[in-house]
Amino acid sequence: MSSDNVSFPQVLATSVQDMKSSLSMLLSSLETISEQSKELDENQRQACSILHYEAARINSELFQLQLLHKLSKNDLVPQIDEYYLIDTLQEQLANCDSLLEVRGVEVDLQCDEDFSWYFDSELISAVVYKNLVNCARYSKGRVQLLAEESDGQLLISISDDGNGYPPFMLEQAELKQLPEQFNSTHLDHFCNRRIAELHTKQNECGSLSIANGGAYGGGLFQLRLP
Secondary structure (H helix, E strand, O other), X not given: OOHHHOOHHHHHHHHHHHHHHHHHHHHHXXXXXXXXXXXXXXXXXXXXXXXXXXXXXXXXXXXXXXXXHHHHOOOOOXXXXXXXXXXXXXXXXXXXXXXXHHHOOEEEEEOOOOOEEEEEHHHHHHHHHHHHHHHHHHOOOEEEEEEEEEOOEEEEEEEEOOOOOOHHHHHOOOOOOOOOOOOHHHHHHHHHHHHHHOOEEOOEEOEEEEEEEOOOOEEEEEEEEO
């Protein structure tokens, strides 16, 4: 194959998939180490916490690369089906369990067991996972994860007891497009917003918002789906 025939986006997409597979093995190994964290001293626990957070963050960012690749090709079609919210949320809590435990973060899950909605489970799970990982870093020890019906829409709310969102994030929360010069925070918000907007019903589409306050006075992330 000549270099002229190489499609960089396709190479990137393939490489991302390979990296995600390798990262899954790394996260699995970290899970095993975390289970033994009670036998580690404080410095070792701290090192384990940092490794787990960074691996989880990279895993989430690789998913974002895949998402952006599909969006650039207009090839992202949500696979909508009915799911019980308790299953989706508990699955993501399980994925973050070791990280949250090592960080000393307790999560209060509030969701009726028989509450269901129609959405793309993979996409919404990715949004919840990313925000739980962020909470593991920025909260002081308490997080509330809530799902309920609000004004005829699904509301998923994630609150923490950290210092809240900085002013620049709140000011840029309504941006519909990435600025010419953007950072990972802009990218996170853009991907989350696009995932929400891909969920449509009649003349409505999903939305998200961030604020300070919430259940514990820190950051408040809210995702709404029609």
